[in-house]
Amino acid sequence: MEANANHLPNGEAAAAVLDSPTNPMVTPLLTDLYQYTMAYAYWKGGKHNDRAVFDLYFRRNPFGGEYTIFAGLEECIKFIANFKMNEGEISFIRQSLSGSCEDGFFDYLRELDCSEVEAYAIPEGSVVFPKVPLMRIEGPVAVVQLLETPLLNLVNFASLVATNAARHRFVAGKSKMLLEFGLRRAQGPDGAITASKYCYIGGFDATSNVAAGRLFGIPLRGTHSHAFVSSFMSPDEIIEKSLKSADGSTICEDFVSLVQTWLNKIKAVQWSKSSNGDTNHSELTAFTSYALAFPDNFLALVDTYDVMRSGIPNFCAVALALNDLGYKAGGIRLDSGDLAYLSSEARKFFQSIEKEFCIPGFGKTNITASNDLNEETLDALNKQGHEVDSYGIGTYLVTCYSQAALGCVFKLVEINGEPRIKLSEDVSKVSIPCKKRSYRLYGKEGYPLVDIMTRENEPIPKVGERILCRHPFNESKRAFVVPQKVDDLLKCYWPGTSGKPRVELPSLNETRERCINQLEQMRPDHMRRLNPTPYKVSVSAKLYDFIHFLWLNEAPVGELQ
Ligand SMILES: Nc1ncnc2c1ncn2[C@@H]1O[C@H](COP(=O)(O)OP(=O)(O)OP(=O)(O)O)[C@@H](O)[C@H]1O
Ligand SMILES: O=P(O)(O)OC[C@H]1O[C@H](OP(=O)(O)OP(=O)(O)O)[C@H](O)[C@@H]1O
Ligand SMILES: O=C(O)c1cccnc1
Numbered sequence: 052m053e054a055n056a057n058h059l060p061n062g063e064a065a066a067a068v069l070d071s072p073t074n075p076m077v078t079p080l081l082t083d084l085y086q087y088t089m090a091y092a093y094w095k096g097g098k099h100n101d102r103a104v105f106d107l108y109f110r111r112n113p114f115g116g117e118y119t120i121f122a123g124l125e126e127c128i129k130f131i132a133n134f135k136m137n138e139g140e141i142s143f144i145r146q147s148l149s150g151s152c153e154d155g156f157f158d159y160l161r162e163l164d165c166s167e168v169e170a171y172a173i174p175e176g177s178v179v180f181p182k183v184p185l186m187r188i189e190g191p192v193a194v195v196q197l198l199e200t201p202l203l204n205l206v207n208f209a210s211l212v213a214t215n216a217a218r219h220r221f222v223a224g225k226s227k228m229l230l231e232f233g234l235r236r237a238q239g240p241d242g243a244i245t246a247s248k249y250c251y252i253g254g255f256d257a258t259s260n261v262a263a264g265r266l267f268g269i270p271l272r273g274t275h276s277h278a279f280v281s282s283f284m285s286p287d288e289i290i291e292k293s294l295k296s297a298d299g300s301t302i303c304e305d306f307v308s309l310v311q312t313w314l315n316k317i318k319a320v321q322w323s324k325s326s327n328g329d330t331n332h333s334e335l336t337a338f339t340s341y342a343l344a345f346p347d348n349f350l351a352l353v354d355t356y357d358v359m360r361s362g363i364p365n366f367c368a369v370a371l372a373l374n375d376l377g378y379k380a381g382g383i384r385l386d387s388g389d390l391a392y393l394s395s396e397a398r399k400f401f402q403s404i405e406k407e408f409c410i411p412g413f414g415k416t417n418i419t420a421s422n423d424l425n426e427e428t429l430d431a432l433n434k435q436g437h438e439v440d441s442y443g444i445g446t447y448l449v450t451c452y453s454q455a456a457l458g459c460v461f462k463l464v465e466i467n468g469e470p471r472i473k474l475s476e477d478v479s480k481v482s483i484p485c486k487k488r489s490y491r492l493y494g495k496e497g498y499p500l501v502d503i504m505t506r507e508n509e510p511i512p513k514v515g516e517r518i519l520c521r522h523p524f525n526e527s528k529r530a531f532v533v534p535q536k537v538d539d540l541l542k543c544y545w546p547g548t549s550g551k552p553r554v555e556l557p558s559l560n561e562t563r564e565r566c567i568n569q570l571e572q573m574r575p576d577h578m579r580r581l582n583p584t585p586y587k588v589s590v591s592a593k594l595y596d597f598i599h600f601l602w603l604n605e606a607p608v609g610e611l612q
């Protein structure tokens with residue numbers, strides 16, 4: 052049982068206490084037409100209330116890795132909780148289906164909700180593996196079938212982008228600040244909002260997306276753009292030049308002159324070897340203006356004209372003037388060029404300023420880097436050595452550039468208590484039948500060793516007791532495990548009328564912490580980027596035998612002629 056799992060008494064419909072999904076487009080119509088045609092055929096044949104069990108799972112980890120982060124559950128449960136068709140939606144379905152469909156079906160849709168549905172899931176933010184059900188949905192076959200497409204839609208991209216974020220975090224390292232900057236490049240508004248939410252779960256620290264900040268309480272961060280710098284032409288543009296000191300005790304009447312004085316001092320001691328000593332004046336004006344607007348969080352994008360000959364000395368002049376008034380500058384952003392080289396040069400410059408003018412801490416001024424960053428560029432920067440403290444990452448992160456989709460599927464595993472299997476020429480596509488339970492078994496060193504699926508009524512694996520774990524399809528692959536800890540993976544998030552207690556949905560920050568903690572618990576060889584070791588996913592001996600019995604039973608025997 053989860054340490055902080057908060058169980059709610061069931062009985063009263065939980066719909067009342069759960070908000071709708073974030074995106075108002077997530078309605079019962081956000082499904083494929085064939086779900087409604089099947090629902091009609093089930094209804095027409097009197098089969099719509101047959102009790103079905105479906106598993107939602109994926110077959111391969113994304114991005115060439117050996118792990119995935121499960122995300123999207125909260126939205127799925129909110130969707131289930133609020134599933135109800137209105138008259139407009141019913142009449143649209145009536146128009147969209149064949150004219151021969153009987154009226155009774157639309158009366159049935161009018162009454163339809165998920166009160167008879169039960170939803171079990173691995174907690175959101177967990178590290179998960181192929182074939183193990185992320186969700187198990189039970190209920191009347193017609194309604195559960197209608198849920199297939201929206202649930203897959205809500206889980207697939209959420210899990211993919213959360214995994215992408217976790218992978219970027221892994222390469223960047225724990226100590227770096229990771230900012231999600233993808234809104235402008237994301238696949239439409241939902242792609243952007245979804246990416247902001249799940250990148251945060253996957254380990255990013257903040258987003259530039261204001262709407263996501265408001266919707267989810269994700270910390271907002273940002274710097275400024277090149278347009279801000281190039282919009283300034285001359286120092287005369289600054290009319291209001293006065294600035295109050297941080298403690299409010301004094302007023303500097305001409306902050307612009309104070310900046311210029313510092314620039315002259317910097318010029319005198321710092322450089323002249325590779326330039327004539329002149330920095331760009333309009334850039335200096337832009338920085339000064341920004342500092343007058345945000346003296347306690349002065350940030351400067353330093354690559355509009357020339358990073359080392361202009362941006363950095365201009366930034367330092369403004370930062371030192373602010374320092375005179377008791378303010379600490381926020382830092383710089385580099386958005387082009389060789390980020391390893393430029394960050395190292397910038398750091399040296401800051402350190403020399405610290406030494407020269409005795410400004411403690413100035414050498415540690417924050418350096419943010421952006422510009423088409425991805426796992427590979429972060430890795431390259433690490434190998435070269437760099438001085439970047441924060442990364443702003445957009446396009447590659449939120450579009451999941453290196454893999455477009457996760458490929459979760461939703462497969463029937465039991466109907467009216469009868470296990471079902473889906474066969475395929477491709478063994479990796481054969482479904483694992485039966486209503487199942489899944490457990491994560493931990494070894495002596497505290498790492499997860501293997502996930503095991505059992506039939507619903509099998510005894511729960513016990514700590515210290517040897518259990519045989521079998522590869523679901525490969526007879527020769529098996530191992531005994533003596534678990535030191537056992538996690539029962541599927542929790543009840545929507546009990547329907549079963550009377551089971553319901554696990555409350557955690558806050559976004561709790562889900563993020565779960566994700567970060569679980570990633571830290573993994574054995575390092577599963578996590579490495581190059582040739583990671585696959586994590587073992589297995590079935591019990593009983594389930595193994597049953598899969599193969601059912602397989603033989605369902606597969607027709609060919610005849611050679
Ligand atoms: N030290 C580095 N090692 C590896 N890749 C780097 C390094 N520094 C920057 N990069 C990456 O190299 C690419 C450079 O981008 P690009 O060739 O478009 O030039 P740019 O610096 O953006 O120039 P501009 O924006 O002025 O046209 C970016 O994807 C950036 O993340
Ligand atoms: O590079 P990404 O990872 O997508 O991160 C977001 C980018 O968005 C901004 O660029 P902008 O819209 O100004 O365009 P540009 O950098 O391509 O000129 C910013 O300066 C980053 O470079
Ligand atoms: O705040 C920033 O620096 C930012 C935000 C979005 C995209 N690029 C940069």
Ligand SMILES: [Mg+2]
Pocket residue numbers: 386421422423
């Ligand atoms: Mg850019």
